[in-house]
Amino acid sequence: MxxxxxxxxxxxxxxxxxxxxxxxxxxxxxxxxxxxxxxxxxxxxxxxxxxxxxxxxxxxxxxxxxxxxxxxxxxxxxxxxxxxxxxxxxxxxxxxxxxxxxxxxxxxxxxxxAPMHFFLEQSIAEQYGIDSIDDIATSGAPLTIGINRSGNITSDVAVFMLAQAGLDEETLTANGGSFVRAGANEQGDLMQDGRIDMATNGIFIRHSSFRAIDENVDVVLLSVPQEVIDATNEAFGTAPFTIPGGSYSKQPDDVQTMALxxxxxxxxxxxxxxxxxxxxxxxxxxxxxxxxxxxxxxxxxxxxxxxxxxxxxxxxxxxxxxxxxxx
Incomplete structure (x- = not known):
């Protein structure tokens, strides 16, 4: 037993x-x-x-x-x-x-x-006639543009999309502008303090950093040309995305972009x-x-x-x- x-x-x-x-x-x-x-x-x-x-x-x-x-x-x-x-x-x-x-x-x-957003200070957008990212290069606006830190994929995507729209770093520098590398929340703080004119990032609609920008700074959400969206999706395996109108206070219409x-x-x-x-x-x-x-x-x-x-x-x-x- x-x-x-x-x-x-x-x-x-x-x-x-x-x-x-x-x-x-x-x-x-x-x-x-x-x-x-x-x-x-x-x-x-x-x-x-x-x-x-x-x-x-x-x-x-x-x-x-x-x-x-x-x-x-x-x-x-x-x-x-x-x-x-x-x-x-x-x-x-x-x-x-x-x-x-x-x-x-x-x-x-x-x-x-997680769509790419391009927020620009409203007064600059009106002064230079910018409503799409492909207006920036030809406008001559000396923009200080926030992009994410090196090693974050959204910084690569933002730089690629802006370059596809005609704004490579050489053109930006010639216009008197520059890129500033900063994380999502840092970009919100920099925009509120007036240390950058434009914020770019690829995260969820109305993410806390985007809400901080929208609620504390007069900004517009720039549109993205279809050919830029197509080229980005081809290069990065991403997909088209629509940011619905009304997602932000000064965004009455849908904005077409791409999302990670x-x-x-x-x-x-x-x-x-x-x-x-x-x-x-x-x-x-x-x-x-x-x-x-x-x-x-x-x-x-x-x-x-x-x-x-x-x-x-x-x-x-x-x-x-x-x-x-x-x-």
Whole structure:
């Protein structure tokens, strides 16, 4: 009897160990410790736990998407949150990457509604007749333009879009202007203090930094020519976006621009089983991700599979295919 009981106990222990080994236990490289991406990490962890209480997704703060792609390329993290535009640069081996990254596979899209905004002080816009970003170069206005810090994809996108509209740094300097690199909240402060004339960034509509600018400075939201939108989407794998009229106090009409999105990316080292469990957890328990912040309320199964810059991991693709979301 003692031998039989011991055998049963050992059998249960082995079974429990196997179940634990089969549970998700992964790291997710994100961004700032207190930012939206950290909230997404917590939501993803809850989503997989809803199917398996032993599952764990551990969020790791990093320098952001570019850093996460470097970690993925070296197989030093299980998953990473990255912008679609960053993935496109990584796949092509463009700066800041020295060679194409070839081991990336998508798990799911988290959002695609972070549009590029171009706010200009209203008095300058009226003085120089500027209502679109393609008016800036020919206007001769000596603008001090805020763009995000080096290493943030929105700074790359802003510089690209302005250059496509005729305003490269040489032209801006010749007009007596300059670029000032500053983060989102810093740009709000700089604009309120009159230290920059224009703010650019690609984040959610009415983000706190945009609200601060809109509420404390007389600004207009510049339009973006369609050819600039098209060229940007081609270069960065992004998508067209409409900022609805009335989003800001002096913006009566819709403004067409483009938007960045963020996605969860793994590598070809992840097993099909683990990718399947991740995708299944995200899909079945999507409310756990949606509920992390009001900005995520628009997430739905169709958006989860809507990225186009990267093949889905075979395990994730199986889940989405069986759900009728992809072919």
């Amino acid at each position: 003692i031998f039989k009981a011991l055998t049963v106990t050992l059998g249960l222990a082995v079974s429990a160990g196997m179940a634990q080994a089969d549970s998700i236990n992964m790291n997710l490289s994100g961004g700032n410790p207190g930012g939206l991406w950290s909230l997404l990490g917590a939501g993803m962890d809850r989503a997989v736990k809803a199917d398996d209480p032993a599952a764990v997704i551990t969020y790791q703060a990093t320098g952001g998407g570019f850093a996460n792609l470097a970690l993925l390329a070296a197989n030093r993290t299980d998953m990473g949150l990255v912008h679609d535009a960053e993935v496109k640069l990584g796949l092509n081996g463009q700066e800041p990457f020295k060679a194409p990254i070839t081991n990336l596979q998508a798990i799911g899209y988290m959002y695609n509604w 999105g963020a996605m969860v990316v793994a590598t070809d080292q992840m097993s099909d089983e683990m990718a399947e469990k991740l995708a299944s957890g995200f899909l079945k328990n999507i409310d756990e991700i949606r509920n992390v912040h009001n900005a995520m309320k628009a997430l739905n199964p169709e958006i989860l599979v809507s990225q186009t810059v990267l093949p889905f991991h075979p395990g994730a693709a199986k889940v989405y295919r069986e759900a009728g979301l992809i072919e």
